[in-house]
Amino acid sequence: MLSFSPVPALREGAHLRLIAPASPFPKEDFERGVARLRERYRVSFDPSIFARDAYLAGDDARRAAELRRALTEDGIDAVVAARGGYGATRLLDAVRVEDVRPRLLVGFSDLTALHALFARAGLRSLHASMVAALGRGTDAALEAWRAAVEGAVPPAMVDLVSIAPGRAEGPLIGGNLAVLHALVGTPYAPPLDGAILFLEEIGEAPYRVDRMLTTLRQAGWLARVAGIAVGQLTRCAPGPDGREISHVIADRLGDLGIPVVAGVPSGHEEENAPLPLGAPVHLDADRATLGFREGVAVAQR
Structure with missing residues (x-):
């Protein structure tokens, strides 16, 4: 890992x-x-x-x-x-x-x-x-x-939305979907093997989110991660076709055979809970929770 x-x-x-x-x-x-x-x-x-x-x-x-x-x-x-x-x-x-x-x-x-x-x-x-x-x-x-x-371990996030069942542990990696999408095929992509992938987005129509998630699938990124935690999807309203962003998330992420949750309170909203990227987390999609074992930093003696 x-x-x-x-x-x-x-x-x-x-x-x-x-x-x-x-x-x-x-x-x-x-x-x-x-x-x-x-x-x-x-x-x-x-x-x-x-x-x-x-x-x-x-x-x-x-x-x-x-x-x-x-x-x-x-x-x-x-x-x-x-x-x-x-x-x-x-x-x-x-x-x-x-x-x-x-x-x-x-x-x-x-x-x-x-x-x-x-x-x-x-x-x-x-x-x-x-x-x-x-x-x-x-x-x-x-x-x-x-x-x-200052090194605090974040409190567990509960009452999330379960997209696909299961449990997984791994380091939390990710961030903005559009930026991660831009790193596909470059030498600057983050390491992903066994990670819990965090994704958030703002101002993208559902079909554009679909396109970016499809690229991550086709590039093999989503086959490498142990689970996915979706954060805030701000101003990702449906177009004239009426397709909701929640449908896109379920369609593109729900059949991967790994646990997936949505509703993590981090991203472009007033509440933007700090996330320690790289720290080990426990994702429980059966209980719709994301737990943190460590913080981003440790106190120096």
Whole structure:
């Protein structure tokens, strides 16, 4: 079975390096998020983080240099993304697995590409809200975020939706479906053998989700995993044909012979429960639960 090493847990005063590897972000939300993080941690970022190049937060050279520094410079405890959007996959050619040091990576959505990088480096990472979202989020969401980065084991997720029966254990791997779909056939795909695959999505019509899941099937990805946990499918409303996203999930994932659940409260909703990618989990589709054995990080002595 695949195994991924926990990274050092954060503590009060830890150094968070903020990056923008994907799209630009609302400055007001970002500044509120920074203020909230500075209540407990030391926060730094390059002034160029506010750069804009159409739908990107600056050109590839800027974003790649920022990412490499965040991954390799001494004295950094965590790398936290400002926002997702699009652009992280464009940086994968510029970053080597050898550049990744054991430090916490936090983000989701387009940051799935960097979670895959950490998985290829054998390290855990945290699928969780980014700085701009923390700036407009609730106090409860911030507390859950802090607990996760400081090494807490997440509570079990119950009352999920069972799609296909069975039980499985394995490391939790995955993230945004569209980004994972974009990694098919590239050398940047995450390791999957025996994993519990997590999938979430936003703004994709059911037929497009069908297409992406079909690609994962045909590429052999879904034959390699031990189970699947589907998260939030935000704004994936049916088109004129009326086909619901729930039908697509059942049709494309229900006949694989592995346990599958849906309803994991992580993704692009107000509640975005932190998920320790790479940590061992227990998926019980018979009871519709997802249990966590460890967190993303361990405290350092």
